[in-house]
Amino acid sequence: MTSAIRLPVAVLLPGTGSDEVFVRSVFGGPLAALGVPLITPAPVPGKGLAEEFLAELDRLADRYGTVLAGGISFGAHLAAEWAVANPGRCGGLLAALPAWNGESGSAPAAMAATVTADLVADAGVEGALAAAAAGSPGWLGDELGRAWRRHGGGLEAGLRVAAGRRAPTLGELRRVGVPAGVGGCADDPVHPADVARGWAGALPRGRYRETSLAAVGVDREALGRVTVLAFLGALLG
Known part of the structure; x- marks a missing residue:
């Protein structure tokens, strides 16, 4: 069924201090099972980290028309920020371990x-x-x-840069009308599951599923699977 829907190419971004190698280890298998091509941009370290990722999303959306945007932690924040600003070019959202909404504050x-x-x-x-x-x-x-x-x-x-950058507010997330899968870890104190549930609840077509850091330690794809399954629930529900 999903192949008939022709899901767009996925562009997934890493979290703070992470890299594309980890993103691919998390999402490569689950997206390959759906036949979804995966692009994982490498970070450009330094002060321009966030803007370089957003510019890469722009470039890839120009190339492909629409993309399935997403990422892990700070990468999920940037993807959601881009989705808010590009409603006609974002075909869906995959947000794993969002860490806050709005200003970072004491998150x-x-x-x-x-x-x-x-x-x-x-x-x-x-x-x-x-x-x-x-x-x-x-x-x-x-x-x-x-x-x-x-x-x-x-x-x-x-x-x-990551610590000080605001994430989309819940009000802004309510304007993102594409299917959205949000994945959390029930035992992660740095990325509270309540934040991820809040994102899923605010997104009009959001769905939430969770795993654990203990499971991710054994199998990186555990986080990718729950996020992709949440997205499929939003897409097909």
Whole structure:
């Protein structure tokens, strides 16, 4: 049924300090099962991180006409921001682990990004990685090690950009009329599941499903599957 609907190409963005490798590990399999081509832009580290991602969404929408926009954490924020501003070019939304709506304020993810940026400024990328690995599951430490080193000297600035950028408000999300799947993790204190449920409730055609960080640690696609299944529920419901 979904192949007959001809879903557009998916353009999915990574979260703060993350990269396209992680996005593809989460969403590659679930979208391939639907026959949906996946484009995962690499981050351009530094102060222009957000604007470069938004510009890439514009470029790809110009090329393909419409895209299925989405991402993980900060990437989901940017995709939703773009969807609000481009109602005729967004064919759907895949939002995994949104961290706040409106101003970031004291949201746990924003505070964590700021603390990490301060640590990078004081101890460098390698020092920050050592501290992060000490308090993280092994799989997450491995992901951070690859991605943070790739961000390199731009990591601190990118973290501060993400921490201070407003996400769409719930009122703005109510104007996004495309099918939208929102995925959350019930045991993630940095990306509270209540925020993801709030997004799904505000989006007119939003649906929500959740998994756990424990499951993602074993199988990265667990997060992609629940987000894609939520999207299919919105599309077909």
